[in-house]
Amino acid sequence: MNFEEEYMYEDSGNETSGDDVDFGVEADGCSHTNIQAYEEEYQFEVLSTEAIVQHMIDCIRDVNTVVQIPSTTTRILLNYFNWDKEKLMERYYDGNQDDLFKEAHVINPFKKQTTPTKIKSSKKLSGTEECDICFMVLPPAEMTGLECGHRFCYQCWNEYLTTKVMEEGVGQTIACAAHNCPILVDDQTVMRLVKDNRVRFKYQHLITNSFVECNRLLRWCPSPDCTYAVKVTYVDSRPVQCTCGHTFCFACGENWHDPVRCTILRRWIKKCDDDSETSNWIAANTKECPKCNATIEKDGGCNHMICKNQSCKADFCWVCLGPWEPHGSSWYNCNRFDEDEAKAARNAQEKSRAKLQRYLFYCNRYMNHMQSLRFEHKLYRSIKDKMEEMQQHNMSWIEVQFLKKAVDILCECRQALMYTYVFAFYLKKTNQSVIFEDNQKDLETATEMLSEYLERDITQENLIDIKQKVQDKYRYCDGRRKALLEHVHEGYEKDWWQYSET
Amino acid sequence: MANIATQRIKREFKEVIKSEEVAKCAIRVQLVDDNYTELKGEIAGPPDTPYEGGNFVLEIKVPETYPFNPPKVRFITKIWHPNISSVTGAICLDILKDQWAAAMTLRTVLLSLQALLSSAEPDDPQDAVVAKQYKDKLDMFEKTARHWTHVYAGGPCYNQEFADKIKRLEDMGVEENQARVALSSYNWDLERATEQLFSS
Ligand SMILES: [Zn+2]
Ligand SMILES: [Zn+2]
Ligand SMILES: [Zn+2]
Ligand SMILES: [Zn+2]
Numbered sequence: 001m002n003f004e005e006e007y008m009y010e011d012s013g014n015e016t017s018g019d020d021v022d023f024g025v026e027a028d029g030c031s032h033t034n035i036q037a038y039e040e041e042y043q044f045e046v047l048s049t050e051a052i053v054q055h056m057i058d059c060i061r062d063v064n065t066v067v068q069i070p071s072t073t074t075r076i077l078l079n080y081f082n083w084d085k086e087k088l089m090e091r092y093y094d095g096n097q098d099d100l101f102k103e104a105h106v107i108n109p110f111k112k113q114t115t116p117t118k119i120k121s122s123k124k125l126s127g128t129e130e131c132d133i134c135f136m137v138l139p140p141a142e143m144t145g146l147e148c149g150h151r152f153c154y155q156c157w158n159e160y161l162t163t164k165v166m167e168e169g170v171g172q173t174i175a176c177a178a179h180n181c182p183i184l185v186d187d188q189t190v191m192r193l194v195k196d197n198r199v200r201f202k203y204q205h206l207i208t209n210s211f212v213e214c215n216r217l218l219r220w221c222p223s224p225d226c227t228y229a230v231k232v233t234y235v236d237s238r239p240v241q242c243t244c245g246h247t248f249c250f251a252c253g254e255n256w257h258d259p260v261r262c263t264i265l266r267r268w269i270k271k272c273d274d275d276s277e278t279s280n281w282i283a284a285n286t287k288e289c290p291k292c293n294a295t296i297e298k299d300g301g302c303n304h305m306i307c308k309n310q311s312c313k314a315d316f317c318w319v320c321l322g323p324w325e326p327h328g329s330s331w332y333n334c335n336r337f338d339e340d341e342a343k344a345a346r347n348a349q350e351k352s353r354a355k356l357q358r359y360l361f362y363c364n365r366y367m368n369h370m371q372s373l374r375f376e377h378k379l380y381r382s383i384k385d386k387m388e389e390m391q392q393h394n395m396s397w398i399e400v401q402f403l404k405k406a407v408d409i410l411c412e413c414r415q416a417l418m419y420t421y422v423f424a425f426y427l428k429k430t431n432q433s434v435i436f437e438d439n440q441k442d443l444e445t446a447t448e449m450l451s452e453y454l455e456r457d458i459t460q461e462n463l464i465d466i467k468q469k470v471q472d473k474y475r476y477c478d479g480r481r482k483a484l485l486e487h488v489h490e491g492y493e494k495d496w497w498q499y500s501e502t
Numbered sequence: 503m504a505n506i507a508t509q510r511i512k513r514e515f516k517e518v519i520k521s522e523e524v525a526k527c528a529i530r531v532q533l534v535d536d537n538y539t540e541l542k543g544e545i546a547g548p549p550d551t552p553y554e555g556g557n558f559v560l561e562i563k564v565p566e567t568y569p570f571n572p573p574k575v576r577f578i579t580k581i582w583h584p585n586i587s588s589v590t591g592a593i594c595l596d597i598l599k600d601q602w603a604a605a606m607t608l609r610t611v612l613l614s615l616q617a618l619l620s621s622a623e624p625d626d627p628q629d630a631v632v633a634k635q636y637k638d639k640l641d642m643f644e645k646t647a648r649h650w651t652h653v654y655a656g657g658p659c660y661n662q663e664f665a666d667k668i669k670r671l672e673d674m675g676v677e678e679n680q681a682r683v684a685l686s687s688y689n690w691d692l693e694r695a696t697e698q699l700f701s702s
Contacts, residue, residue: 132605133569134506135513152604159506160604163570179603 042238044250045231049208052218052229056211059083067092069109072186073101079172080104083215105175105182107147131156133177144193146185150178157193161185165199171206221246222253237262258416259488260423264499268422272363289314290321290345321345362425369418372451376411379454383407402467406454406474413447413481423488428498432491439484446477507568511538514608521609529612531562539564543575543612547655548620552647553581556655560615561591562608572602575611580679582643582650582686584624584633589683593618594628631687639689646686653682667692671699 081088101108133156145151160177164170174185212218223246230240239256241247252262292312307314387400523529534540543560547553563574577591585594627633636643651657671681684695
């Protein structure tokens with residue numbers, strides 16, 4: 001449904017009865033196997049925190065079977081390459097290895113055997129070393145450090161790492177405690193030197209988090225408080241479902257938004273967040289004085305407007321926005337609508353207003369479906385009662401599941417509809433876009449009917465009739481949804497869709 | 503206070519006292535309380551700068567987590583400098599923020615501050631008014647800084663013109679320090695300083 005057809009649509013509520021019409025798009029029919037296949041192809045795995053850690057270890061091991069360097073060094077290198085093994089290998093074999101280690105802030109493991117570690121501690125007394133942090137003079141066994149040669153006592157290391165982890169929240173990129181030394185502290189060293197379990201736990205959490213966030217093939221489930229991450233084999237805009245039940249787009253992390261694409265959705269969300277749209281809304285219901293641009297609201301029937309700005313007080317006509325004076329006594333009816341001066345003033349205002357009204361049209365529908373979607377969660381509860389009631393009337397648990405399925409499909413349809421308005425907002429009018437809008441209209445009508453039926457009518461009918469009717473309705477909805485999505489996908493493949501800047 | 507912090511400060515305190523800079527009267531530290539959480543630092547204005555001949559007092563607060571976090575330092579002596587607030591004495595210096603390293607000491611801090619007096623960084627200002635004057639009217643900046651050094655830090659250079667202008671404002675009932683800030687901020691333009699003082 002598009003903006004222009006709004007009123008036509010609102011008058012046509014009885015266009016489709018839906019009940020007994022068979023459109024040949026049964027939910028489990030075989031005419032849409034290509035969509036099914038399209039959805040099944042995408043492999044993903046939900047990982048718990050423990051599984052993420054294991055995956056991290058596996059990644060390091062994979063690299064180490066090829067590259068013979070300490071696993072602690074491998075981890076730092078991998079992190080530097082955002083856990084892209086191929087990129088690391090490529091640089092490792094094609095580029096200058098010395099530069100690579102330097103960039104990643106680790107000591108070249110092949111160099112350190114040939115050049116003995118120089119002890120940089122300035123005041124080295126015979127048989128003892130001084131810690132540059134606490135100034136204690138200690139036997140070398142109580143001092144430790146990284147390959148850069150900066151050595152500090154165990155207690156100072158513990159304190160230093162604790163401060164970094166607990167106060168600054170740094171995990172993967174803690175540098176040596178010496179001034180201006182970029183060499184990174186590897187994870188085994190951190191775990192060896194930190195004593196407090198709280199700190200160790202936080203540290204592990206920090207490196208797991210940066211592992212997931214740096215890694216293109218992993219994404220945390222965006223649901224609040226959920227600790228799972230989803231792992232894929234290649235990045236794509238596809239739905240993935242977390243163990244917690246939340247379904248989201250792997251590519252952008254938003255709720256699954258078929259048929260609109262991530263980039264368009266991002267533009268839309270940014271537009272909705274933009275405050276200037278709200279101020280534009282005010283503009284749609286007011287006009288600006290053509291002389292001083294002060295905002296004026298029409299408060300009565302008279303078209304003779306006098307600007308409220310005391311230093312302007314311009315007289316103009318509300319209808320044509322031209323100066324009032326030439327209107328003379330014909331105040332009741334503006335006949336100067338086509339005068340050039342008035343035209344120019346009007347055009348400028350109308351352009352932005354039409355644009356805004358168009359935006360509001362799509363935005364309202366998008367919001368409506370979003371809100372309804374929230375209400376459907378309430379519906380799950382009332383449906384549950386209904387299901388219990390039916391089970392007391394000799395229907396088995398299996399037999400009453402169709403009700404839950406109906407609400408599932410209702411939610412899916414609403415979600416798809418919501419995003420069709422984002423898609424449509426940016427869509428340029430073509431022959432295919434007209435077909436899309438027809439599909440959208442069909443789906444919207446069917447969805448609203450299913451919604452109404454589940455909310456109200458269901459309580460008034462006898463239990464035996466209900467099942468058949470509900471099933472007919474949801475199958476029809478599901479069919480319309482799939483047809484719409486398939487059409488949009490086909491358009492993506494065949495390059496039908498053209499977008500406007502809006 | 504944590505064990506390491508106390509030990510460190512005790513040692514550093516001794517180190518500064520014995521250092522050659524103290525012998526040359528360039529830097530100094532004193533204890534303010536017995537538990538080493540607060541110290542008073544002093545640095546001499548470096549030669550060939552508007553701060554020459556002045557003695558600048560610093561407040562040094564040692565955090566519980568020292569030396570893993572930097573000490574909190576500010577100027578007690580009023581000073582006219584792009585990287586130091588002319589009002590609060592707060593300092594903009596990287597080693598007192600993210601560039602701090604545990605192996606740095608009070609001595610390195612005091613010497614770095616002394617170096618800051620020799621070479622200001624107006625592009626990373628703490629006091630925007632001073633920084634602007636430094637960039638636009640270096641000559642005016644130096645005169646002003648020298649005047650402040652004389653008044654607040656015991657520097658040698660007396661400026662009759664500036665003193666007269668402050669006196670004029672004092673006669674109008676403006677407090678001396680306030681008059682100095684206003685005049686300094688407006689390049690010693692008496693008229694504009696007056697306007698600013700009486701407009702608010
Ligand atoms: Zn130590
Ligand atoms: Zn180091
Ligand atoms: Zn989840
Ligand atoms: Zn997406």
